[in-house]
Amino acid sequence: MRKFDxxxxxxSEEPPQEPLHIFxxxxxxxxxxxxxxxFKGKTxxxxxxxxxxxxxKKVYEAGITNFDVASLAExxxxxxxxxxxxxxxxxxxxxxxxxxxxxxxxxxxxxxxDSIDELEKILQETDNAEDLGLFVRxxxxxxxxxxxxxxxxxxxxxxxxxxxxxARMHTKKLGVCFHVGSxxxxxxxxxxxxxxxxxxxxxxxxxxxxxxxxxxxxxVYPGMIPPSLSQFFxxxxxxxxxxxxxxxxxxxxxxxxxxxxxxxxVIVRVDLRKTHFLYINDGTYGSLFDAGIPQFxxxxxxxxxxxxxxxxxxxxxxxxxxxCDTLDFMKGPFxxxxxxxxxxxxxxxxxxxxGSALATGFNGFKPSEEIIAIEEAPLMSxxxxxxxxxxxxxxxxx
Numbered sequence: 001m002r003k004f005d006x007x008x009x010x011x012s013e014e015p016p017q018e019p020l021h022i023f024x025x026x027x028x029x030x031x032x033x034x035x036x037x038x039f040k041g042k043t044x045x046x047x048x049x050x051x052x053x054x055x056x057k058k059v060y061e062a063g064i065t066n067f068d069v070a071s072l073a074e075x076x077x078x079x080x081x082x083x084x085x086x087x088x089x090x091x092x093x094x095x096x097x098x099x100x101x102x103x104x105x106x107x108x109x110x111x112x113x114d115s116i117d118e119l120e121k122i123l124q125e126t127d128n129a130e131d132l133g134l135f136v137r138x139x140x141x142x143x144x145x146x147x148x149x150x151x152x153x154x155x156x157x158x159x160x161x162x163x164x165x166x167a168r169m170h171t172k173k174l175g176v177c178f179h180v181g182s183x184x185x186x187x188x189x190x191x192x193x194x195x196x197x198x199x200x201x202x203x204x205x206x207x208x209x210x211x212x213x214x215x216x217x218x219x220v221y222p223g224m225i226p227p228s229l230s231q232f233f234x235x236x237x238x239x240x241x242x243x244x245x246x247x248x249x250x251x252x253x254x255x256x257x258x259x260x261x262x263x264x265x266v267i268v269r270v271d272l273r274k275t276h277f278l279y280i281n282d283g284t285y286g287s288l289f290d291a292g293i294p295q296f297x298x299x300x301x302x303x304x305x306x307x308x309x310x311x312x313x314x315x316x317x318x319x320x321x322x323x324c325d326t327l328d329f330m331k332g333p334f335x336x337x338x339x340x341x342x343x344x345x346x347x348x349x350x351x352x353x354x355g356s357a358l359a360t361g362f363n364g365f366k367p368s369e370e371i372i373a374i375e376e377a378p379l380m381s382x383x384x385x386x387x388x389x390x391x392x393x394x395x396x397x398x
Contacts, residue, residue, distance in 0.1 A: 003373040007267065007347050010372060012307030015345070019282035019367035020267040021356060022347070022374050025058065028263035030387040032062035034229065035259065040237055041251030044068040044088055046215050047078060049256030049353045050264070054371055056081045059259065068215075068254040069108075072098040079106050090177065090212075090254065092118060092137050092153050099125040112137050112177055114155045119167055134167045135175035135212055136160060138200055140193040145181025145216055146224070146294070154178065157196065161204035168206040175210030175252075176201060183257065184216035185226050187235035194239040201243075210250040211240065217258035219350055220382045222297045222335075228389040229258065229382065257353040262378045264352025266367065270344045276317050278340060283321015283328040285362040287355040288348070291319070291330040299349040299379035302336045310344075312337035323363040349379030 004010040007022065035043045044066040045059045051074060056067075060082040067078045070091040075098075078085055089102050092114040102108035103126045110133035113119050119134070126132060139154025155163050168174050176197045180189040190213055201208055213236055218226040240251055266287045272279040284292030291298055302310045316333030317340065336346065359367055382389055 001371060001373050003375070005374075006376045007301075007374060008303060008307040008309065010307070010374070011267070011303050011345055015305070015307075016267060016269070016368065019269075019286060021287070021351075021367055021371045022265045022267060023054075023058075023352075023371050024263050024265075024374055024376075024378055026375075027378050027381065027383075028058055028260060028352070029062050030383045031259045031262065032059065032064050033387060034383070034389065035253070035255060036063050038230070038233055039251075039253055040233075040240075041253060042066055044090075044212075044252060044254045045259055046254045046256030047074045048357065050260045050355070050357055051077060052356050053077065053081055055260060055352075060085060064259070068256075072101055075102050075106050075108060088112075088133075088135075090135065094118070094121070096121060096125050103129065109133050110135065110173075113167070114138075114153055114163075116163060116166060119163070119170070123170055128170070130172070132171050133173040133175065133210070134171040135177040135210065136164050136167055137177045137179075138197060140178045140180065140196050141189075142179075142181030143189065145185065145189065146183035146296075157200060160200045164200065164204040164208070165206055168204075173209045174206065175212055175250075176208055177212035177214055177252075179214035179254075180216040182216055183218045183224070184232075185218060185224070187227060187232045189216070190232060190236045191239045194236070194243070198243055207245065208249060210252060211243070212252040212254065215254040215256050217253070217255045219257050219261035219353065220380050221350055222299055222380070224297070226382075228391050230389050261350045261353035262381055264355055265347050265349045265379065266351050266355055268346050268348060270340060270342055270346065271322070273341055276315065277320055278317050278336075278346075279320045279322070280346065281322050281365070282367060283319070283323060283365075284330065285321065285323050285325070285328060286359045286365060287351055287367055288319070288321065288330055289358040290354055291332075291348075292321075292328065295331055297332060297334065298351065300334045300336055301347045301349075301379055302340055303345040303347070305343045305345075310337035310339055312339040314338065322365045325363070347379065
């Protein structure tokens with residue numbers, strides 16, 4: 001992997017012709033270390049967030065050895081890169097062949113479910129194995145999150161107790177799991193979810209061996225600055241302690257965005273300017289789906305053709321991507337110097353999460369497969385230089 005001290009150095013020496021992914025290993029290590037050292041339980045990396053073989057290897061090397069996988073392809077991917085990793089198949093709707101192969105070919109023992117039918121499917125395809133870990137996913141409100149995941153998955157509060165009781169009959173390791181929604185903006189979401197889990201467990205009359213609070217842990221974006229991750233952990237730990245027999249229950253979480261977002265960015269080139277619209281060589285069919293469809297606003301920084309940073313006053317811009325589809329539009333606003341013009345480069349930050357994962361080759365446009373390592377700090381961060389989480393009002397921008 002090629003390394004540069006800064007984006008300016010890269011652009012002055014080798015200006016790219018294609019969109020280029022940037023990696024900051026220090027940012028990844030800070031995030032991974034914070035979860036490992038401060039979350040009082042097991043941390044599973046959510047592979048869907050960034051499933052590139054490069055990132056799987058780096059996450060494993062950073063000390064996260066448990067992975068949340070959602071498909072047989074992800075099972076195979078992680079098994080090839082990190083054969084000693086422990087995999088948890090946490091998609092609640094799985095193909096029969098995926099269950100069978102995961103269990104018999106890749107030694108995956110832990111599966112989630114949210115219906116009787118899925119429970120029966122798991123039991124049938126594992127030949128009623130006695131070493132399964134079964135996690136019943138419950139539906140909880142996603143009121144504090146930017147992405148609502150509540151409508152698609154989870155047993156409701158009326159069905160969940162009976163499902164827990166049924167699953168209890170077939171496993172020595174029974175768990176409850178949930179997801180508060182992606183990019184959760186308030187710690188109370190986890191408090192509410194854990195209280196609901198406690199109520200459902202009580203109604204079921206069974207004991208559980210594990211609670212998985214899922215993902216949803218946020219990163220920081222312009223206009224979307226969450227509380228410190230320490231506050232999220234405090235809320236989870238405080239509410240978890242109130243569970244009956246909590247000392248004998250394993251606590252788990254599934255961060256994705258909060259682990260990898262800051263570590264990645266994309267360098268794009270301006271190919272045309274029309275008033276406040278910049279036509280760039282990446283877009284919603286590439287690394288910038290989240291900027292287009294859910295309209296996330298990402299941190300941006302403009303570099304002139306020689307790699308110099310512009311010092312002009314800023315103004316709001318919108319982006320058009322390179323394809324011929326008008327859906328390839330990123331409204332923003334993205335605040336950049338007024339002198340932005342053709343040939344300039346823009347670094348777009350926080351794309352370690354879902355940037356490469358959602359990229360396609362539509363219309364023949366696709367970011368370069370090369371990843372460049374950069375030493376300088378990310379455009380925005382939830383951590384200070386020592387790796388200590390910043391409070392919301394302190395979250396920094398480069």
